[in-house]
Amino acid sequence: MSISTKHNVTVEKVSKSRIDEIDFDNLVFGTTFSDHMFECDYKDGSWQNPTIRPYGPLTISPAAKVFHYGQAVFEGMKAFKDDNGNAFLFRPKDNFKRINISAKRMAIPEFPEEIFFEAMHRLMELDKAWIRPGFGNSLYIRPFAIATQAGVSAAPSDQYKFMILLSPAQAYYTGDVRVVFAEKFSRSANGGVGYAKAAGNYGAQFYPTNLAREKGFQQIIWTDANTHEYLEEAGTMNIFFRVNDTLITAPTGDRILDGITRKSVLKIAEHMGITCDVRPVSVKEIVAAVKDGSLKEIFGSGTAAIISPISAFGYQEEVYELPKSNTRYSDRFKQALMEIQYNKGEDPFDWRYPVG
Incomplete structure (x- = not known):
């Protein structure tokens, strides 16, 4: 380019x-x-x-x-x-x-x-x-x-x-992250500025994030402002869920940032032949999936951290540990992204932009 x-x-x-x-x-x-x-x-x-x-x-x-x-x-x-x-x-x-x-x-x-x-x-x-x-x-x-x-x-x-x-x-995060599902606070609302990288969006996150840290979590997975039934973003990152072998993430819109790393992950997943499902993701669905063993992993994506695996989440005073695995999608995506970014491999998407 x-x-x-x-x-x-x-x-x-x-x-x-x-x-x-x-x-x-x-x-x-x-x-x-x-x-x-x-x-x-x-x-x-x-x-x-x-x-x-x-x-x-x-x-x-x-x-x-x-x-x-x-x-x-x-x-x-x-x-x-x-x-x-x-x-x-x-x-x-x-x-x-x-x-x-x-x-x-x-x-x-x-x-x-x-x-x-x-x-x-x-x-x-x-x-x-x-x-x-x-x-x-x-x-x-x-x-x-x-x-x-x-x-x-x-x-x-x-x-x-x-x-x-x-x-x-x-590296921004050096280990897996523990998160809590938001039950009261929301990052953004319909008709608001959630899709924009407006400074106030991030300032408003600090207080509920501090509350989460007091309980031993590093970040919050934000839920929708209307019902708190749907999972939308993780801290300052977009969020992905792997249920069995399907990758699921919420659609962008008024409330959710159109993350560049998010778009890249979806493109790489498609390139790898991984099934992707872009749709609303409910809290109930993910809690049920972790209980029946079909939830394989959760990870966030963003510029600072690139890919940030999540090891556990809290919801309604319970903590759910995710299974440990040597075959995580998140590791494959991070490796693929870094090989492009550091010019270690092919760039089939023309994402590298030389500057010197």
């Missing part, structure tokens, strides 16, 4: 890289950032002054509307490096398309494709050394847009800032 870019991005390089100060063997996800970042401002009706400059703080009014009305959207992407030092993104056009879908829902002006990909190429050129090779290593990429107009009137902003940050990363 290739995209030609014509827009000029101003570049201000760091005088000295900080890379030698970084302990790449002990990274805490999302807390270390590379030398450069990208920013572009929307004002007077257009996006202008696209600039790459040294990573550092912003000066922003405390009255900026992002603080008062939550006009903020983001994406999560990764860059990978193969054993020959070549760098790749994974399905970046899907991320670009999705951030503009999110932006439109939050009344934020859509960002131009040519500037997005020019910025991405230039950032990768500058900070390629921050991408370490080897399975589990990556450069997490965080594009986001925020409302910057000063004013506390309840109306959309007329000024915005679009930025891209780069953060070196290792």
Whole structure:
């Protein structure tokens, strides 16, 4: 996949890289950032002054509307490096398309494709050394847009800032995860913003997730807001269930994010000849399946964790352990995804995007 870019991005390089100060063997996800970042401002009706400059703080009014009305959207992407030092993104056009879908829902002006990909190429050129090779290593990429107009009137902003940050990363989850089925809280509702990567979606998850952690679970599998009878997402991930040899996942819509890893898993499963069933998944069905032994595995999918196997779930004060297996679909999918991402195998779907 290739995209030609014509827009000029101003570049201000760091005088000295900080890379030698970084302990790449002990990274805490999302807390270390590379030398450069990208920013572009929307004002007077257009996006202008696209600039790459040294990573550092912003000066922003405390009255900026992002603080008062939550006009903020983001994406999560990764860059990978193969054993020959070549760098790749994974399905970046899907991320670009999705951030503009999110932006439109939050009344934020859509960002131009040519500037997005020019910025991405230039950032990768500058900070390629921050991408370490080897399975589990990556450069997490965080594009986001925020409302910057000063004013506390309840109306959309007329000024915005679009930025891209780069953060070196290792494996997000190192073991299987224990989850609890939500019985009271929901992630989103019909007609809401669940399908968008709006910042407020994630902030609203923190409190119920903290309650789950107090009971020994790492994450929540969210249920529908109307009845709490249907399973929809797991924490910040899409969710999959394997019942016998069929892979089941909930359909996307108003409430469920159109996950790029989710779409990739479904495509790989189809390629492997695995039966997939995209439909509503009830709590009762999964509880019955774990009791009769037909539930073989549950796993989440997302950019940060890629694939996150689930070892047990809690529901109505009972904990159900999932069977241990050496033939999990989740392991096969993760291996297939990583072989594409790290250029270790064929890419029959044209998902690899070279950036240097």
